[in-house]
Amino acid sequence: MSKGLLIVLSAPSGSGKSTVREALMKKADFAYSVSATTRAPREGEKDGVDYWFVTREQFEEKIRNGEMLEYTTYNGNYYGTPLDAAMRVVESGRNLILEIEVEGAMNVKRLYPEAILIMLLPPSFSEQERRLRGRGTESEDVIRGRLDRTYEEMNYYPNYDYVVYNNAVEACVEDMLSIIHAEQWAVKRHPEIPTSYFET
Amino acid sequence: MSKGLLIVLSAPSGSGKSTVREALMKKADFAYSVSATTRAPREGEKDGVDYWFVTREQFEEKIRNGEMLEYTTYNGNYYGTPLDAAMRVVESGRNLILEIEVEGAMNVKRLYPEAILIMLLPPSFSEQERRLRGRGTESEDVIRGRLDRTYEEMNYYPNYDYVVYNNAVEACVEDMLSIIHAEQWAVKRHPEIPTSYFET
Secondary structure (H helix, E strand, C coil): CCCCCEEEEECCCCCCHHHHHHHHHHHCCEECCCCEECCCCCCCCCECCCEEECCHHHHHHHHHCCCEEEEEEECCEEEEEEHHHHHHHHHCCCEEEEECCHHHHHHHHHHCCCCEEEEEECCCHHHHHHHHHHCCCCCHHHHHHHHHHHHHHHCCHHHCCEEEECCCHHHHHHHHHHHHHHHHCEHHHCCCCCHHHHCC | CCCCCEEEEECCCCCCHHHHHHHHHHHCCEECCCCEECCCCCCCCCECCCEEECCHHHHHHHHHCCCEEEEEEECCEEEEEEHHHHHHHHHCCCEEEEECCHHHHHHHHHHCCCCEEEEEECCCHHHHHHHHHHCCCCCHHHHHHHHHHHHHHHCCHHHCCEEEECCCHHHHHHHHHHHHHHHHCEHHHCCCCCHHHHCC
């Protein structure tokens, strides 16, 4: 059986990433990898189902040992994807998609070079600005911050494998499905013709 | 404008290559590259339309100078794809598909590393044998020769970019369309985000 693909999707804010990911999930079968966190379990949350609940010391040790594919902090707690959990998914033959920032994506590529990095971009920078302002919910400072951040993110572009422009959600999903489909038949993922091919 | 893709399709005999290529041509727009030949023009054939008609000396000089992407001999005449003709096609933004043997494919990759090499295989070796025998038109010696040749061709497999198994023509065409679609968005083909992206 072939291994599943580990897809990393990064996108600046205003690119429509969540909409694209949701539309993609409806069309393709992706597995879900349980994240690890240092925050306390809420009522009813189960370890290994909702999250892997770990201590701050355990989480930081995993980071030091290269056992976290990617992680972030939020409200003083760590959240991240343990390498072993992601590997169990791909080894089982299922595809996994991680929606992460550019810095995290570089970390994934370093720890798992077979990962496929896709950068999703709005149709243009001015369209991105229009979309961000169109929300009407954020201050000028926040919008400028997001646009400045986009320039930073663009520096990582050459390290990605594919670029997809979000002109229209459906076309964008088709692009991503083609990438996934094609990568499944890349010779680098099947270095040899299976012996079963020659069996009579 | 983006360059077109140069696709090289190789397949052992009995893989259904011609059927797949014809079905693919109906679904995707491929340009046609005029071949060069040393055979004499037949009545009504035009230079640069049907073939580029060249002398044996001219053809051999092009081979020596690395100006033939690939070539073969048939009935004592050379036939081949001039590098410049193929480059004009891809520079114009159109995709080009060459259906060639493994040795020729290696030559294409050497002269034009951006080429995408696809190996089309029958579903299995025994199915290939069944198909070859099913034709009922060839002697046992010819069939054995074709099967032995297949083992030789398989040695080139690791140099290909993609493998497609021809279990069913339609699925096979979909695989190839996905490969073409995905490769068009490979970052290696678009090393920079176009400046037009940032224009307001």
